[in-house]
Amino acid sequence: MYLNCHTYYSLRYGTLKPEELLALAAENNNGVLALTDINNTSACLDFVRLAPNYGIKPVLGVDFRNGVDQQFVILAKNNDGFRRINAYLSSFLHRPGAIIPESPIEMEDCFVIYPFEKGKDRILNKNEYLGVAPKKLRHLKFSKSTFETDKLVLLHTVSFRDKRGFNTHRLLRAIDNNTLLSKLPEHEQGSETDRFLTAEARERIAVDFPELTENTKRLLDSCHIKFDFSKTTPNNQRSYTQNEELDFRLLQKLAYQGIPYRYKKVDETIYSRVSKELNIIKEKGFVSYFLINWKILKYARSKGYFYVGRGSGANSIIAYLLRITDVDPIELDLYFERFINLYRQNPPDFDIDFSWSDRDDITRFMFERFKNTALITVYNTFKFRASVRELGKVFGLPKSEIDILSKGKYDINQLDRLSQLVIKYSRYIQGFPNYLGIHAGGVLISEKPIHHYCATFMPPKGFATTQIDMVVAEDIGLYKFDILSQRGLGKIKDAVEIITKNHRNIKSIDIHDIKRFKEDQRIKHLLKNAKAIGCFYVESPAMRMLLKKLQVDNYLGLVAASSVIRPGVAKSGMMREYILRYRYPERRKEAHPVLLHIMPETFGVMVYQEDVIKVAHHFGGLTLGEADMLRRGMSGKFRSRDEFLKVKQRFFDNCKADGKPDAVTRDIWRQIESFAGYAFAKGHSASYAVESYQSLFLKAYYPIEYMVATLNNGGGFYNRELYIHEAKMHGALIEAPCINHSEYLTRVQGKKIYLGFSLLKDLETRTVEKILADRAQHGTYKNLDDFIDRVSISTEQMAILIKINAFRFTGSNKRELLWSAYLQTSKIPKEEHVNTLFRSEKISYKTPELKSSELENAFDEYELLGFPLCNPFDLLASPKKNALRVSELLSYKGKIVTIEGYLVATKNTATSNGKPMYFGTFLDRSGDFIDTVHFPPVAAKFPFRGKGIYSITGKVTEEFECVNIEVTTMYRQAIIEDPRYSDNHNTTLSHV
Known part of the structure; x- marks a missing residue:
């Protein structure tokens, strides 16, 4: 009979998992248990769902505290009471720093329990009680006559299991207080006795107070919480129009209205698919889910926002007709049962991507348009290395020792006691929730108020966020809407605007003309030759090499490549086989005939999630219901492995009964299992391919403008230096930021790119705003003096602009400009410029004759931009005579070569036995990519x-015309001495 139990969702306080708390209750013969985490309801729904497995009646509530100072505990009599508790708790969590009062507002359907010390002098309402901790019973024994015994209950707190749990609790409290364990105040921690008592100990403690035991039992017996976890009916907003029949008629109307927009020729296949989908959508209760997505995207189109609809919902013709997606399931022969079937309990996934600059407005619209809306939380957990650092500080270890421990460079047996404790408890708290964050894009829109299920908090984003994550939400039948952001769409949107500004003859670009893009020869060339730097999803080294190996030049091939690159196909060992069958048709004859029949488009190789379902159904004899378990298993959630195990034996039994060879069955199951959490639905890949084609079109015809848009949207897979390099490769002239021509973001004028002020390290936004505002009002700057007269700026900010050569239009030497600026400005920013009737006479400062070199520009650029604008090979201290280029490597196949490369990107991975190895991407002197492989001995x-x-020295290898160097030795070359700190200032780039 416990009224105050904590799990580890009492963040940085409790130490018990919900399952562990229930198991302890069962072990100690507790048939009923109240979960009351501190200012948190994250564990409540899981607690109710799991409780029957342990024979426990669950009671829900919250332990309201200011820090660790307990004010009161509130228990819910029923679900309405739980809703009121969640709403009340949320009223504090929505106001950072809000103080919980000494007594709550009056709430129906709830019991309020005050700690004895704080409530003994108050007049209690009917639903209010005094909770007496076991250690206070002795005090009560000598004064109980002064209290109404029917208002007294036992309030024994449970926060941990044992001594180790208590030690963990103290460490968590020290982390939370950012203090040494030795300096953790007692009032900031619980009592070592805050753990479960045996049945005998409970009876012994309360032997003199049987009425307290009876009161506690009666209070718990009065509480009844019930949630339906069957998920037979979604708990999302049930109706879009407040009338479910009207909803269906609207969906039907919108679907048929969309046919002429999507199809020029309509046949029975289309009408049959529409009718079939509509009937199942209605039967499964997903009508409002479709209509809500339609409404959101209708608003987005009205605002001119770019978006991409993907996920399994892209297999739906209804989604295509409602313009939720741009993927035609008829054209691509998308497997309907992957999208939806009568066994599917949750709605299909609609992942809607928006530009990063548009998503917040879409979220705002959803909160304003739909009543019961909230973002979904994620539980940010303690990670091992981060925990080592936190606990290292708690134990007072020096930073050097913490660094060694966090990097794993130690022998556990050689560590001292404190270091061993750091490792021990870091492993123990690994996976504990640390704080609540926000899901990348998940939004709930429920039929009942969100507080029916949990409390909400208000992060800086300004939208109410649940205290439960998406897995718990789905357990209760709440399915999220995924409103995501990606910079790829921002690049496309901005590129279109930049092109129309830079090319006066272009009025508009129809970026949605995908059918034309699919036949475009320039795009085909870029794809086949993997010339896709900056393009969505196809620019990474791995994708670039795959495209080269496949020599894909068509839409369907790119759709397949988008999924082949996923770990599921690679892990199954079928990526290479797919490439072979794609490149060499005669190889397809080696495919299993049944698999080839099921998947002719992918030559008998499982590439998509749909393929797994098809194989499980047609080859393994699983029902569509059992195949749907595999679909859930491929969702990427942590429970995926269990879903596979549920149908594994049935698959093997069916294949054996059908006479299929055991070896074949085992190999095919191995391929199926490798897809867990790593496969794409075909519609998802097709959606990605649409966006890839849009970006490929822009890259093919307007590469300079597209690179500018890429820079202004934070780059892509690579750092911004590579996109500047790519622009140069397409004929762009790169200009450092300029006082008279640059804007906050990078801009293009003809073929000249002026880098934006935003790229400059340590240049303050307010400085840029002053410059741009003054320039807009009074025109360009004539010289340095004119700039200083007009713009209030500190010496440090002025130095950044001069060092990046932003005043090069003056023709003056940078060093002389720095001297002049230093003499005319102070280190403290001047007051804002005020116009006066008379201009004071300018003092002419005499500056010494100083020289600067072109090389100084390169080092200043390196300091302020992070990279030089010149060719980095010009900065080598000892320029090599090595003339080898990437274009020549194929002629050296199988031979050892040495080549120079400028490092662009690295990827770390591990061999099958866990040893680290790397892949490298470099640029040669001509600007072409060098791809390297670094096996473990060389990597070390x-x-x-x-x-x-x-x-780089290594062996040249080739596979499918894709060239790599297997590195044997590699050394970073020295660059010249920084001329800014040497005596010789006359060196120029031409001298190097």
Whole structure:
């Protein structure tokens, strides 16, 4: 009979998992248990769902505290009471820093329990009680005559299991207080006795107070909480129009209205698919889910927002007709049962991507348009390395020792006691929730108020956010709407605007003309030759090499490549087989005939989630209901492995009964299992391919403008230096930020790109705003003096602009400009410029004759931009005579070569036995990519040492015309001495 139990969702306080708390209750013969986490209801629904497995009646509530100072505990009599508790708790969580009062507002259907010390002098309402901790019973024994015994209950707190749990609790409290464990105040921690008592101990403690035991039992017996976890009916907003029949008629109307927009020729296949989908959508209760998505995207189109609809919902013709997606399931022969079937309990996934600059407005619209809306939380957990650092500080270890422990470079048996404790408890708290964050894009729109299920908090984003994550939400039948952001759409949107500004003859670009893009020869060339830097999803080294190997030049091939690159196909060992069958048709004959019949488009290789379902159904004899378990298993959630195990034996039994060879069955199941959490639905890949085609079109015809849009949207897979390099490769002239021509973002004028002020390290936004506002009002600057007269700026900010050569239009030497600026400005920003009737006479400052070199520009650029604008090979201290280029490597196949490369990107991975290895991407002197492989012995002996030019020696290998170098040795080459700190200032780039 416990009224105050905590799990580890009492963040940085409790130490018990919900399952562990229930197991302890069962072990100690507790038939009823109240979960009351501190200012948190994250565990409540899971607690109710799991409780029957342990024979426990669950009671829900909240332990309201200011920090660790307990004010009161509130228990819910029923679900209405739980809703009121959640709403009351949320009223504080929505106001950062809000103080919980000494007594709550009056709430029906709830019991309020005050700690004895705080409530003994108050007049209690009917639903209010005094909770007496076991250690206070002795005090009560000598004064109980002064209290109404029917208002007294036992309030024994449970926060941990045992001594180790208490130690963990103290460490969590020290982390929370950012203090040494030795300095953790007692009032900031619980009592070592806050754990479960045996039945005998409970009876012994309360032997003199049987009425307290009876009161506690009666209070718990009065509480009844019930939630339906069967998920037979979604708990999302049930009706869009407040009338479910009207909803269906609207959906039907919108679907048929969309046919002429999507199809020029309509046949029975289309009408049959529409009718079939509508009937199942209605039967499964997903009508409002479709209509809500339609409404959101109708608003987005009205605002001119770009978006991409993807996920399994892209297999739906209804989604295509409602313009939720741009993927035609008839054209692509998308498997209907992957999208939806009568066994599916949850709605299909609609992942809607918006530009990062548009998503917040879409979220705002959803909150304003739909009544019961909230963002979904994620439980940010303690990670091992981060925990090592936190606990290292708690134990007072020096930073050098913490660094060693966090990097794992130690022998546990050689560590001292404190270091061993750091490792021990870091492992123990790994996976504990640390704080609540916000899901990347999940939004709930429920039929009942969100507080029916949990409390909400208000993060800085300004939208109410649940205290339950998406897994718990789905358990209760709440399915999220995914409103995501990606910079790829921002690049496309901005590129279109930049093109129309930079090309006066272009009025508009129809970026949605995908059918034309699919036949465009320039795009085909870019795809086949993997010339896709900056393009959505197809620019990474791995995708670039896959495209080269496949030599894809068509839409369906790109759709397949988008899924082949996923770990599921690679892990199954079928990526190479797919490439072989794609490139060499005669190889397809080696496919299993049944698999080839099921998947002719992918040559008998499982590539998509749909393929797994088809194989499970047609090859393994699983029902569509059992196949749907595999679909859930491929969702990427942590429970996926269990879903596979549920149908594994049935698959093997069916294949054996059908006479299929055991070896074949085992191999095919291995391929199926490798897809867990890693496969794409075909519609999802097709949606990605649409966006890839849009970006490929822009890259093919307007590469300079597209690179500018890429820079202004934070780049992509690579850092911004590579996109500047790519622009140069397409004929762009790169200009450093300029006082008279640059804007906050990078801009293009003809073929000249002026880098934006936003790229400059340490240049303040307010400085840029002043410059741009003054320039807009009074025109360009004539010289440095004119700028200083007009703009209030500190010496440090002025130095940044001069060092980046932003005043090069003056023709003056940078060093002289720095001297002049220093003499005319102070280190403290001047007051804002005020116009006066008379201009004071300018003092002429005499500056010494100073010189600067072109090389100084490169080092200043490196300091302020992070990279030089010149060719980095010009900065080598000892320029090599090595003339080898990537274009020549194929002629050296199988031979050892040495080539120079400028490091662009690295990828770390591990061999099958867990040893680290790497892949490298470099640029040669001509600007072409060098791809390298670094096996474990070489990776250990010749590690990457940061940005720079490396001398790479290794064996040239080739597969499917894709060339790599298997590295044997690698050294980073030295660059010249920084001329800014040397005596010789006359060196120029031409001298190097």
